[in-house]
Amino acid sequence: MPTDVKISNSLHWQPSLSDDDAIVEGFADVEQSIRIILSTPKGSVPHRPEFGCDVYRLLDGDFHKIAPLFIAQATDAILTHEPRIETVQITATQYGKDKNFAGSIFNIAWTPIDSLVPQNMTYRV
Numbered sequence: 001m002p003t004d005v006k007i008s009n010s011l012h013w014q015p016s017l018s019d020d021d022a023i024v025e026g027f028a029d030v031e032q033s034i035r036i037i038l039s040t041p042k043g044s045v046p047h048r049p050e051f052g053c054d055v056y057r058l059l060d061g062d063f064h065k066i067a068p069l070f071i072a073q074a075t076d077a078i079l080t081h082e083p084r085i086e087t088v089q090i091t092a093t094q095y096g097k098d099k100n101f102a103g104s105i106f107n108i109a110w111t112p113i114d115s116l117v118p119q120n121m122t123y124r125v
Helices: 027-039 063-081
Strands: 013-015 023-025 085-095 103-112 119-124
Touching: 013 027, 023 027, 027 063, 027 103, 027 119, 063 085, 063 103
Parallel strands: none
Antiparallel strands: 013 023, 085 103, 103 119
């Protein structure tokens, strides 16, 4: 059990999903929240059946057909479940299609509701 307990003075914070001994706060907290929303299938959270996003149902489809659907579903889910975000813009690119494995990179630009400074993150699938 850790003897060094970290407490945040920030209004919004949560334990880090990538480091057991760390917390995320500020813009990093919002980014982690976006990742949680996009990676949680709808219906998988008890008492919150609408929480999450069903983008994983799209992953085996043709990139040019699924990218607009992913963008629409992800945008809707983020704006619905993350009240600290005012605007979201998502673009998609494909990588590795010349090899046996192809994936997608979604660049997510979001603006916090209390800031004019846009933030950017990448979500790979």
